[in-house]
Amino acid sequence: MADETDSPTLVFIHGSGDGAYVWEPLTQALQARRPALKLLAVDLPGHGGRIGDPGPEQVSVRDYAEDAYAELKRQGIASAYLVGHSLGGAIALTLALDHADAVRGLIIVGSGARLRVLPTILAATLERPDEAAVEVVVMGYAAGHEADARQYATNRPPNAPGMLHRDLAACDVFDMMADIERIHQPTLVIVGQQDHLTPPKFAQYLADHLHNAQLTIIPDAGHYALREQPNTVADAISTWLAEQAGDTVA
Numbered sequence: 001m002a003d004e005t006d007s008p009t010l011v012f013i014h015g016s017g018d019g020a021y022v023w024e025p026l027t028q029a030l031q032a033r034r035p036a037l038k039l040l041a042v043d044l045p046g047h048g049g050r051i052g053d054p055g056p057e058q059v060s061v062r063d064y065a066e067d068a069y070a071e072l073k074r075q076g077i078a079s080a081y082l083v084g085h086s087l088g089g090a091i092a093l094t095l096a097l098d099h100a101d102a103v104r105g106l107i108i109v110g111s112g113a114r115l116r117v118l119p120t121i122l123a124a125t126l127e128r129p130d131e132a133a134v135e136v137v138v139m140g141y142a143a144g145h146e147a148d149a150r151q152y153a154t155n156r157p158p159n160a161p162g163m164l165h166r167d168l169a170a171c172d173v174f175d176m177m178a179d180i181e182r183i184h185q186p187t188l189v190i191v192g193q194q195d196h197l198t199p200p201k202f203a204q205y206l207a208d209h210l211h212n213a214q215l216t217i218i219p220d221a222g223h224y225a226l227r228e229q230p231n232t233v234a235d236a237i238s239t240w241l242a243e244q245a246g247d248t249v250a
């Protein structure tokens, strides 16, 4: 259909402890390059605009995937490119398997097929959640970007209590290593060269095992490449989308 080819919908799913707002620099950069794209950044339960709707204390990546799928249905979106960061990437990969018809393609940023979490991080998010929330973001930015990391982490809108720990606990048991080869949608895998939380090795695994994947490594960026280098990431997505549509114009 012309509409789907020329102006596809991109649905953005945030990572642990974040919210839809994490995408703002990237969605602005993308919209400037491709004004016809329809962009929708969702909040998971208890995050950002859904602070009053935290849902159950324990959730799995699959629970979150079902919540995101319900949002697609609510918005009347039959099929979209899913853009997922970290936990959001795990959610997008899960949706590509569980609701394949709803997923036209994937853009996976700083994520992986398995997302074990350092026990010290899990413990810190339980025992001293406010400090740990800042520390995790600082770990997630590349060397030299610490001021930006602190600025972002301390100014982002609040989530319901306990969200970061709940999100990371869901990541810790997420494991799709054996299932990745069953995903057939075209996929762009993006990772910051200095991503220490989901290292380039994880992205390389996705690129090697997915049927139709392309890997882009972003220099001078870490786990938050989407905020650290939004223009470079937007260029990569824009070029890849043009290739999917068979365009010659990036």
Ligand code: COA
Binding pocket: 016, 086, 087, 111, 112, 113, 114, 115, 116, 117, 118, 119, 121, 171, 196, 197, 198, 201, 202, 203, 205, 206
């Ligand atoms: N893609 C490809 N390879 C992966 C992978 C992925 N998504 N996840 C794990 N692996 C690899 C590891 O690199 C490791 O390979 P190796 O044996 O060659 O070293 C192997 O699979 C086993 O890894 P894992 O299951 O993670 O267990 P572990 O005990 O080796 O390491 C951690 C556990 C937590 C130390 C490690 O996963 C880590 O450093 N994670 C990143 C830090 C973090 O907490 N990130 C937050 C993610 S949201």
